[in-house]
Amino acid sequence: MGRIAQKLTKTVLREAGKVKRAGKGFTDGLPFDLPTFEELAKELHDPQHVLYVSAQQFSSAVAETFSVEPEFAEYAAIVGKAEGEYIPDGPPISPLTRSFFTMWAFFDVRFGADQESIGSCLLDLLRAMSGPELMVGTLEKLNDSRMGIYEHVGCEGPRVRLRELLSGDEFVCYSASGYQGQTGELWYVRLGPPVAESFDYHIVLT
Template sequence: MGSVADKIARKVATQIRSNVIDLSAFRAGRELAAEAGLDGSRFEDLVEQGYDPAFAFYAQGLTLVSMFAEAISAMPEAKGYAKAMAKAEDEYIPEGPPISPLTASYFNMWAFFDLQFGASRETMGTCILRVAETTGMPGWIAGIVRPMQDSRMGFYVHMGMDGPLVLLKDIVTGRVLRCHSATGYLGEAGQLWYTRLLPPPVPDIGHHVVVTTPYVVLDGTEQRFLDYIGREVVRMTAAGGRKAADAETLLKFGPTANHWNEYIFLAYVNHQPDAIFLAGVPDIRESLPQAQRGRPPHR
């Protein structure tokens, strides 16, 4: 039988061979990728134009992923994905403040790489990787998609600046990473950010990129959120029986599909063009500003 990703990959391969799928969109995506320097070229040109090369790499990569996702989500094998996506879009209206605290940059990464569906718990990213492997697509496609699929949201302590780069400490791993903030928000030392980092795409680039609008937890501290993570992991492990949970699983997938969407919605305090401000801890409902205003939890 195989996984959902295997079934989707076989169907895509068959449709390509029978010319049911028009590869012009994928070829266009490849041309966009080459023009943006995703094959390792033209990074100097992008820098001269004012773009951070790591950000440009992943921004164009998301264009490619969205083209794949549009085709795959229409397949019967991905009906679970389409249903979950529609529900989340209806409930959280991911357009960014003042309409919703869920920005498009946050929601798209969650939808493509964290939202699981099917019995084999695939994501759109794992399906695209399987399609690329099965159909013999160029290796650079996996090179774009895999680091995005491997990424997760996380809590980071602002450790100061290294020139124009923000130093962010992952509270789970303890690693301090040099990061380009794509929105331009630099913040200040001591802040706790909830955001997603992507690694340097090629060896010539020595910094990560903050790919989502930073969520700054105003009352957040490293220990407060380490304590929360510990409590949630215990609950997830108990719910999963013999299968132990860990912090990485919690931060990427949550105990439920919309756990982190709900946290952002209930924790929202305020915003400015380059950052969004939150308060509270996910499992302390009285600490969440929107919960205090009587907003019922989503399911």
């Protein structure tokens, strides 16, 4: 656990009181209203996608809540500058999607002496609070994810088979955007691996 995550965890646990009630106290204390799994399931068509979107939204809420703290000043400066340059409020319109940017901001941007990320801080916090196993597992996979270049090598029913150019590994994927593409296309995307053993496919997240 990095130094920023340690301080964040101590602060949250201290304010929450007893560790066994920390999870509820932490959630109740954040100024946001996240949709439930049931609400997300009505909008999305894949159970793994529901979990990944929920984890991303939780990360967004944490980033918004704690980015004003001194420990996160470096992070706020990095992301604030990048957002102004690559996700402007007006023309010219950026080719980067908001999903791409937020995934980068939460799970790729490193800051502090221990080179932590928002995702790693949140993961350490949830582990210390014995957070929901499924959420912890999903965040672990997001923290380990990265962008990659893949070749579209065909479809398998409603899913797409992608081959990573660097490793040659192939993955059967659910495309969260609904776009299935055509064989031979190159995709620059982030894949979310199966969140449980009962799933045998990845999720194209960005």
